[in-house]
Amino acid sequence: RKEVEQDPGPFNVPEGATVAFNCTYSNSASQSFFWYRQDCRKEPKLLMSVYSSGNEDGRFTAQLNRASQYISLLIRDSKLSDSATYLCAVNPSLAGKSTFGDGTTLTVKP
Amino acid sequence: DTAVSQTPKYLVTQMGNDKSIKCEQNLGHDTMYWYKQDSKKFLKIMFSYNNKELIINETVPNRFSPKSPDKAHLNLHINSLELGDSAVYFCASGGSGDEQYFGPGTRLTVT
Numbered sequence: 180r181k182e183v184e185q186d187p188g189p190f191n192v193p194e195g196a197t198v199a200f201n202c203t204y205s206n207s208a209s210q211s212f213f214w215y216r217q218d219c220r221k222e223p224k225l226l227m228s229v230y231s232s233g234n235e236d237g238r239f240t241a242q243l244n245r246a247s248q249y250i251s252l253l254i255r256d257s258k259l260s261d262s263a264t265y266l267c268a269v270n271p272s273l274a275g276k277s278t279f280g281d282g283t284t285l286t287v288k289p
Numbered sequence: 290d291t292a293v294s295q296t297p298k299y300l301v302t303q304m305g306n307d308k309s310i311k312c313e314q315n316l317g318h319d320t321m322y323w324y325k326q327d328s329k330k331f332l333k334i335m336f337s338y339n340n341k342e343l344i345i346n347e348t349v350p351n352r353f354s355p356k357s358p359d360k361a362h363l364n365l366h367i368n369s370l371e372l373g374d375s376a377v378y379f380c381a382s383g384g385s386g387d388e389q390y391f392g393p394g395t396r397l398t399v400t
Contacts, residue, residue, distance in 0.1 A: 211387050222379055222391035223332065266332065270387045276322075276345050277387055279332045 180205055183269050185280035193288055196257045200283045202267030203249040211270040212250045214241055216263045217282065223266055226252075257287045292316050295380050295392035302370055303400055309366045310395045312380030318390075320344075320383035321363040323355060326394075327376045337383075338363050370399045 184203045192198050204212075212229035227234060229241040229250045240253040250269075254261055264284050268277040293314045302308055314321060322345075323335040337345035341357045352368045363380060380392040 213388055215389075217330075222394050223389075225388050225390065228386065228388055264330065268389070276334055276337055277389065278334075281329075281331050 182206060182278045183267060183280040185265075185267055185283050187281060187283060189284040189286055191286045191288060192257055194257055194259060196287075197253065197255050198257055198285060199251055199253045200265055200267075200285075201249050201251050202269075202280050203247075204269040204278075205248070206269070206271045207245075207248060209248075209269045209271050211277075212241075212243055213268040213270075213277065214239075214250070214252045215266040215268060215279075217266055218263050223279075226265070254285075257285075259287050259289065261285060262287045293380060293382050293390050293392040295378075295395050297395060298393060299396050299398075301398045301400065304370055304372060306370050307366070307368045308370060308397070309364055310378055310380075310397075311362070311364045312392055313362050314380075314382035314390070314392075315361065316382050316384070316390060318382040318384060319360055320387075321357065321360070322381040322383065322389065323363065323365050324379040324381060324391075325376045326379060332379070336363075336365075370397075372399050375399045 214226040215223040216226045217223040233242045238255045242251045264282040266282045267280040270277045319340045336355045338357045354366045357363045377394045381389040
């Protein structure tokens with residue numbers, strides 16, 4: 180089993196739709212969690228950290244479910260500009276390294 | 290100001306050559322990383338340095354040698370380049386919570 184797994188998609192949604200991605204992790208001792216966005220031919224960029232209490236940034240909401248060992252990213256009111264690959268990253272300890280998922284591709288269509 | 294910069298952005302070279310990629314961060318972070326992203330877009334960690342010391346060395350051929358002259362710089366030297374080394378190489382800088390900030394990438398093509 181991979182340390183971090185994501186549904187590769189692609190997710191094709193119309194503008195205005197709500198879409199959610201999950202990312203499962205195998206190490207129950209994992210301590211920090213992140214979502215990154217990567218546009219085509221660009222570097223990954225930090226989208227948001229995922230806290231135990233969940234967090235929200237505008238149209239984006241991230242949640243952590245420790246019992247089931249997954250994190251989620253919810254995007255409301257999708258925009259064309261949200262089209263990208265979304266990578267999750269999980270860190271087993273603060274001194275350790277983040278392991279990245281293989282990414283979920285989202286295409287938002289007019 | 291660019292937080293994490295890499296040079297060169299593109300690198301085209303022949304098999305057997307030796308090449309270097311440079312990375313610099315101005316975020317004041319102690320930790321820096323090298324990642325390889327292959328044609329299937331999978332992002333894999335290669336090395337991690339903390340304050341100039343190697344802390345992570347994944348299963349990478351010893352043709353790859355990182356060097357950190359100071360905590361703001363982490364360079365990658367590759368000897369005897371092979372076709373399979375063609376990929377995008379990203380440098381990243383790690384914050385206190387291990388959030389990472391990536392450089393723009395170096396697209397390496399070995400012919």
